[in-house]
Amino acid sequence: MIKDRELVAEMAEDTAPLMTLGTILVIEDDPRMQKVLRRIFTEEHYSILVAGDGQTGLEMFRTERPLAVVLDLILPHLSGRELCQTFKNLSSNIPVIVLSAITEVVDKVLLLELGADDYVTKPFSPRELTARVQAAIRRQRKPTSQEVYRFADCEIDFKKMTAARSGSTVMLTAHEFKLLKFFTENAERVLTRDILLNEVWGYNFYPTTRTVDNQILKLRQKLEHDPANPRHLLTIYGAGYKFVP
Known part of the structure; x- marks a missing residue:
């Protein structure tokens, strides 16, 4: 009986609504990396949406309008480069942070030219990633400053x-x-x-x-x-x- 009550309590805790800072859309096809990113942003009190391919990511972006996007470059169906440009065409004020193992400078420059707000290279520090995402969100919210x-x-x-x-x-x-x-x-x-x-x-x-x-x-x-x-x-x-x- 006690175990039953404990189980009900755990279920209630798992399903209890939590206050979040907003929704982060993660577009990443590696299940292990999905799990890592979900944990990192959940611990920072964000709600997480995860898409395993580019087309699903695009559909989620259109329906959910997230606070920010964390985007891998190499994805099934639609590439990260295509998605980045499409996201910025749809809503330029939603920050896109590219998370990729590609380290070439030319790729970073190209992504920034396509509208990416930042570029984090794998492997990465969780602290640095969250700081960069939060910084990109703050920059979008920042009012026009006085000269x-x-x-x-x-x-x-x-x-x-x-x-x-x-x-x-x-x-x-x-x-x-x-x-x-x-x-x-x-x-x-x-x-x-x-x-x-x-x-x-x-x-x-x-x-x-x-x-x-x-x-x-x-x-x-x-x-x-x-x-x-x-x-x-x-x-x-x-x-x-x-x-x-």
Whole structure:
């Protein structure tokens, strides 16, 4: 009797609705890789649709309109290249992340020209893959940024790459402009160091979290009236940083 109750409880848990961040469409013909990708994105709280061939993937894309697509290149019926171009023609705002064992630069360039938002090579790091997918989703959601941004007594012209505080010129490096622009585009949002590393530095650079801390310290020294007690570039202990205009 106890075992029966335990079985019912397990079944209820398996069928209970879960809050998800959205649906990821995975188009991959290898059953083992399908299982790996399903686990990776389920653990990140996404709902997963899996297609084992190009034609099924196209039909799912048309009916479901997923949050993002993870796409293998070599598929039955329709190739990944054809699918990528078709997806972007149907809905250019849905990010497509190509996941392939093909490493040739010419193939990566071709896919990007066809509209792919990113290209991850097999074998891959699950952490890097999820970060790249999430970054592509955020880029699509990002509002149009202002060329000239003002907060407190600071004025930043991102197009001309000039900065001033209280009417006096402030010299910022190109990378400081890039970091500050990301902060202004995500004002009031807590940003982890990993997000900043991925979005501002990029995974190919392989910086450390200490790099983030040092860069923010320099921005505070240039833009805050009291860098030791910042009012705009705030540390959220245990989480990351937040920009408050």
